[in-house]
Structure formats: C-alpha cells, structure tokens
Amino acid sequence: MxxxxxxxxxxxxxxxxxxxxxxxxxxxxxxxxxxxxxxxxxxxxxxxxxxxxxxxxxxxxxxxxxxxxxxxxxxxxxxxxxxxxxxxxxxxxxxxxxxxxxLTEAVADLCIMLALMASRVNNGVSIVQAGTWRDYSWKPFGFCGPQLSTTSPSQTRTAGFLGFGRIAQATLRRLVPFGITHVLYSGNPGSPPDSERDAALQTQHNLRELRKVDLKELARESDVLFVLAPGGPSTYHVVNEEFLREMKETAVLVNASRGTLVDSEALAEALGRERPRPFGAGLDVVEGEPNVGAEHPLVKEPRCVIVPHVASAxxxxxxxxxxxxxxxxxxxxxxxxxxxxxxxxxxx
Amino acid sequence: MxxxxxxxxxxxxxxxxxxxxxxxxxxxxxxxxxxxxxxxxxxxxxxxxxxxxxxxxxxxxxxxxxxxxxxxxxxxxxxxxxxxxxxxxxxxxxxxxxxxxxLTEAVADLCIMLALMASRVNNGVSIVQAGTWRDYSWKPFGFCGPQLSTTSPSQTRTAGFLGFGRIAQATLRRLVPFGITHVLYSGNPGSPPDSERDAALQTQHNLRELRKVDLKELARESDVLFVLAPGGPSTYHVVNEEFLREMKETAVLVNASRGTLVDSEALAEALGRERPRPFGAGLDVVEGEPNVGAEHPLVKEPRCVIVPHVASAxxxxxxxxxxxxxxxxxxxxxxxxxxxxxxxxxxx
Missing domain, CATH: 3.40.50.720 (NAD(P)-binding Rossmann-like Domain)
Incomplete structure (x- = not known):
C-alpha cells in the first residue's frame, strides 16, 4: 500500500x-x-x-x-x-x-499580537533595528498609540468581528481581561443572528452587549476590529475605502483571514493621510502574497505591521x-x- | 503663584x-x-x-x-x-x-505583546519589510515558534514572574484565557510569600498552582517568564548566564522592568547558540538605553525583539x-x- x-x-x-x-x-x-x-x-x-x-x-x-x-x-x-x-x-x-x-488557538494568539502591535509598535521595532534609538528623546506623548485595554472600570471598549466563527470566539475569550465591554459582529448577511449563542457568550464574558450589526455600524463602533471571514468573491474587498472612512481614528484593524478581504490600496491611503483612520493595522495576510515587495504601499506604510502569513506557525x-x-x-x-x-x- | x-x-x-x-x-x-x-x-x-x-x-x-x-x-x-x-x-x-x-494596564498589555512577539515574530516582520517575503516558500515548520496558548485542555503552561506586583498580576489576568495552568514567582528573598493572596489568585484564575519559588526553579519551569521587578543593585543582572542556562528551549523571556536586570551579553549569547535557550526574548528595556546601536549584540540577534521603552506609551x-x-x-x-x-x- x-x-x-x-x-x-x-x-x-x-x-x-x-x-x-x-x-x-x-x-x-x-x-x-x-x-x-x-x-x-x-x-x-x-x-x-x-x-x-x-x-x-x-x-x-x-x-x-x-x-x-x-x-x-x-x-x-x-x-x-x-x-x-x-x-x-x-x-x-x-x-x-x-x-x-x-489551528484555532494559534490564530487567536496571533490576532491578539497583531492588535497590540498595530497600536503599540509605531515603528519602534524598526528604530531599534536601525540603531537610532538614541536619537529619539523621551516626550510625554512620544511613540503613543491607543490603548487596547481600559484603564478604569468606567471606560468601555468595543471589539468588532467581521466573521464570528471559532477563531473570532477564541480571540474574544482572550480579549475579555483587557476590559472589552461591547462586542459587535458581522457575518453572512443571509444567516440570521444566533441569539441563543450570543446571549450565552454575553453572559459568559460578562459583556454589556454582544450583537450582530451591519458593516457600517461595525466599522463605526469598533475600537479593535478583527477580519476573520472566509475569502472568495462574496467577501472580496469588503474592507474598502467606504468601510475605512467610517472607522475611528483610535481604532486598529487586524486581518488574519485572507488578503482578498482588504483593499490594500485603500488601507494604505487611509493609514497614510494626515489624520489616519484607523490608527493602525496588523496583517497576517495581504492580497497577492507572497508577491508583496518592499515597494508595496502597505509595506512602506509605518502604521501597518505585516507578518508573513504565520497565524498557524x-x-x-x-x-x-x-x-x-x-x-x-x-x-x-x-x-x-x-x-x-x-x-x-x-x-x- | x-x-x-x-x-x-x-x-x-x-x-x-x-x-x-x-x-x-x-x-x-x-x-x-x-x-x-x-x-x-x-x-x-x-x-x-x-x-x-x-x-x-x-x-x-x-x-x-x-x-x-x-x-x-x-x-x-x-x-x-x-x-x-x-x-x-x-x-x-x-x-x-x-x-x-x-500605567499598570498599559505595561501589562505590552507584556502580552512581547511574549507573543518573542515566540511568533521570528524575523517575519523584517522579512516583509525587506521585501523578501516571496523568497520564503511555505514549509510545514517554517517560521514556527512555541505556542503561548495551550491547544487542548490536557496541556499545561507555566507562567513565571520575576517580581509579582501589580503589573505582574495584571499580566497574569490577561494570560488566563491563553490556557495558563501554573504560576510561579520570585520576589524579594527577604519577604515571605503572601499565602492568603496567592490562594485567592489561584482560585480566582482557576490555576492548578500558584507559588513563590527560588530563581532556579523559576528559570527551569517557566514556559513564559516576565521580568517585572524593580531595578537597582539588588536585582542587577539577576537574569545572567547561570539563570538562562536553566531555561527551557521552548521558553520565552520578557523584560518590561529595567534593563539592568538582564545581562545583555549573556542573553545574546544564549539566544545565538545552535540550540538557543530560551527560544526568544521580548524586551522593552535594555541596559544602557537609549545608547543601544545597531551593533548591540541583542539588536543583531534575530530571536530578540526590542521596542524602545514604550510600555506606558x-x-x-x-x-x-x-x-x-x-x-x-x-x-x-x-x-x-x-x-x-x-x-x-x-x-x-
């Protein structure tokens, strides 16, 4: 045999x-x-x-x-x-x-890493690598980004999930002790929300809210947004210029699903403007990978952290x-x- | 006035x-x-x-x-x-x-980021930055590192804390949903363990074990080890060659306290050998910072991730x-x- x-x-x-x-x-x-x-x-x-x-x-x-x-x-x-x-x-x-x-747990780990890196790395790794740490003097708001966790019980944080399957739920579990209070998700528009499961998750994680919303509300309300939906034609460039324009200036975007869900040009343009929106992005996947060279607009964009499709690695x-x-x-x-x-x- | x-x-x-x-x-x-x-x-x-x-x-x-x-x-x-x-x-x-x-919550966020980066980044960020992603073909164990989370309820994970104050406890809270089962800590050798607090934390986080140990056991048993003790003469180079030699090959080390606690030469040497031990390190602080140039042995070491003292940023x-x-x-x-x-x- x-x-x-x-x-x-x-x-x-x-x-x-x-x-x-x-x-x-x-x-x-x-x-x-x-x-x-x-x-x-x-x-x-x-x-x-x-x-x-x-x-x-x-x-x-x-x-x-x-x-x-x-x-x-x-x-x-x-x-x-x-x-x-x-x-x-x-x-x-x-x-x-x-x-x-x-691979659920490994990908969820990476989602947390990318969410943190998108708001906290701010080019800091490259500065140390380049040997120029000594050129950056301390300043009160130097290297600052939005904070993933809340700093007091009176604050709120909304986690958004574009796609709310196993990996999204494993990511949510990890987010809870960071002080996430609200969870919004979008999924296949054809399938109704699973209200029994949603109620159970809301109770389990002691959230003030967990519900299915449309893409516009998802973009507008999320402080941290995870793209975790399948690829293919129905999700092609679902994160496009219009979606990004709705996002908060303090939000971060993570994509650990397929590169085709995010319009790379639109994201580079959104991150590169004078008032970037969202604040930063962390990507495990990029459309057209691995043909993503040093001249790719997202590689050149300091507010974008990219790892080479290592979510299950x-x-x-x-x-x-x-x-x-x-x-x-x-x-x-x-x-x-x-x-x-x-x-x-x-x-x- | x-x-x-x-x-x-x-x-x-x-x-x-x-x-x-x-x-x-x-x-x-x-x-x-x-x-x-x-x-x-x-x-x-x-x-x-x-x-x-x-x-x-x-x-x-x-x-x-x-x-x-x-x-x-x-x-x-x-x-x-x-x-x-x-x-x-x-x-x-x-x-x-x-x-x-x-700054407790911000530093705890960074501790989680560095723990994940130390095991998962593996030079991946630099490869994408350099535009050489396309040169790395997929292989079953390519870019792999040890996994912070457990993949099944039968597994165990030990988190170690060198110093177990507020920041360490806020970091522990975030680690729980990753599947951490055991917690060991070392602290001021003069002060006895706080057994009431330790029992309460063990119950709260549903851990199998939480106890104070000596440095040797801390080094030997930790899968992920956070250095979160004060600086000064009494903790100078507490993570030295001898300490590192005890660590697991699959462990990662995080320092978000003061650079002086870790002997940089010893760490670079430990990470650079044929069988590195620990697997990787994530540092927010380096002795002598910000005078840490491109020729610093830890900056040159691919298994070491360094961010420029941004824990509260x-x-x-x-x-x-x-x-x-x-x-x-x-x-x-x-x-x-x-x-x-x-x-x-x-x-x-």
Missing part, C-alpha cells in the same frame, strides 16, 4: 504512518522549504492508495490520473482546500481529509495539523474514523 | 492647572521631544511655588536652590524618581508627587500620568489631597 507524502511532516506524523506496517511510505526527498517537484510527484504517485499534500500541491485530474484506480484518499495538511479540484476527487469516489479547528499547531493529516489518511485506508473529512457527496 | 512645567503635558493636564486662576504657568517653550533646557529651567524656577518635571529633569540642590524658599512641591510625571535627590527635597520640607499605578496612560502630576501639584498647593506622594518623612 504505497502512500506518497509531499513534505517532511515531522516525527509525530511520520510515526503514525510508520505504525501501520502495511504502508509503504514514499516521502519527497527534497528540502523542506521546497514543494514536492511536480514531475517527481506524478511519477511516484502511480499505484498509490493515498497521498498527503500541502497547499502548495495542486490536486487535479492530472495528478489523480497519474495515481490511477488504486487511489482511495487525498489528505491535505491545511484548513483550506483551494488547491484541490473537489469535483475531480468526488467523481472518483475518493475521500478527502483536511485539518480544520486545530507554532510547533504545536503545525504538529497537530500534520498528525491530523496522517490520521485522516490512516482512517480512510483502514476503515477507522477520519477525524476531519470534506463532504464530497454533492460531487459523487 | 508661579508654577514651572518642564514639558507640554497635553490639554487635559494643562486644563487642570489653568482651572486654578491663582497659578501663573511657565511652560518650557521648546519642542516636545527636547527636555527643558537646564539653563532655562534654573532661570525660570526662581520664585516658583511648584514645578512639574519628567524623568529627564534632574531635581537636585542646584535646582531647589535656584527656586528658593517659595518652592512647596515637586511633581514628577513618572513612576520612578531616580532623577530626584530625595534627601534634598525632604530636607527642605517639600512635597514630592509621582505617578504610580496608572499610550495616549490614555500618558494622559493619566500627566493629569495625575497636575493633581499632585494642585493638591499640595491648595491643601487638597495629593493622589500620589512619596513619603519623605525619613529625610525631614
């Missing part, structure tokens, strides 16, 4: 695969930071029963034909499956595993994703449960 | 002073980012009843003599008063105001410090309560 593995998945995941003696593992022998060579993959996948892929490996008719009728499962070490032709996989009656949920979470990918494959091949599989019934 | 103010304190604080019609304000007319010129200060302070100073303004016999017998209060917009000769102030029977407590907190300084001065001059004064009875 040949299984092709497109990258070194680390000891834990490889251990799970090796524990099944029936499996004959063929692992991409190239360096970790190179996607499996397409020609290597097409040659080696022939006769395989399963394949473990990454976001970097296109799963299409070409690959599936190369594997042939022996193939029973495709397991991707990723939450997204934009790289997988669902129709091609479903039509062949294959199973498809993916790795949702396990912790040893614990990537190990959990790799082991989940391994269990998905093993489950499909040995008639054990698959922890996370994509429902392909509509394609079969 | 002349009052000399050494920097522009912002509208709120100036409003408090101006509301007292008896006061004749003399405000340093230079730019905000320059400390009041010493000569200007010595000339203008003559005959003043009060003076509002910053960390940058030395309060010594020279200044107090220049003011003369009219002087009744010195109010500093700072928590520390290393710049004030307490004996000289106390001997003259003057009152001394300062601004503690009001939020509009809200600096405004609160400035207004507190104004109220301290007004309180002393008009026999109203002084919100925060230094006890100088031992010098009188």
């Amino acid at each position: 040949k299984v092709v593995v497109c990258r070194n998945l680390g000891e834990d995941a490889v251990g799970i695969l090796k524990a099944k003696k029936e499996l004959d593992l063929v692992v991409w022998p190239g360096p970790d930071d190179k996607a499996a060579d397409r020609r290597w993959l097409l040659e080696n996948v022939e006769g395989a029963v399963g394949v473990i892929v990454m976001l970097t490996d296109k799963v299409d008719d070409e690959l599936l034909d190369a594997a042939g009728p022996s193939l029973r499962v495709v397991s991707t070490m990723s939450v997204g499956y934009e790289h997988v032709d669902l129709k091609a996989v479903g039509r062949r009656g294959l199973k498809l595993g993916y790795t949702p949920d396990v 912790t040893f614990e979470t990537r190990t959990a994703m790799a082991t989940r990918a391994a269990y998905n494959l093993v489950g499909a091949l040995f008639d054990e449960p698959m922890p996370s599989s994509v429902d392909l019934s509509s394609f079969q | 002349k009052v000399v103010v050494c920097r522009n304190l912002g509208e709120d604080a100036v409003g408090i002073l101006k509301a007292k019609k008896e006061l004749d304000l003399v405000v340093w007319p230079g730019p905000d980012d320059k400390a009041a010129d010493r000569r200007w200060l010595l000339e203008n302070v003559e005959g003043a009843v009060g003076v509002i100073v910053m960390l940058t303004d030395k309060v010594d016999d020279e200044l107090l003599d220049a003011a003369g017998p009219s002087l009744r209060v010195v109010s500093t917009m700072s928590v520390g008063y290393e710049h004030v000769d307490l004996k000289a102030v106390g001997r003259r029977g003057l009152k001394l105001g300062y601004t503690p407590d009001v 939020t509009f809200e907190t600096r405004t609160a410090m400035a207004t507190r300084a104004a109220y301290n001065l007004v309180g002393a001059l008009f026999d109203e309560p002084m919100p925060s004064s230094v006890d100088l009875s031992s010098f009188q």
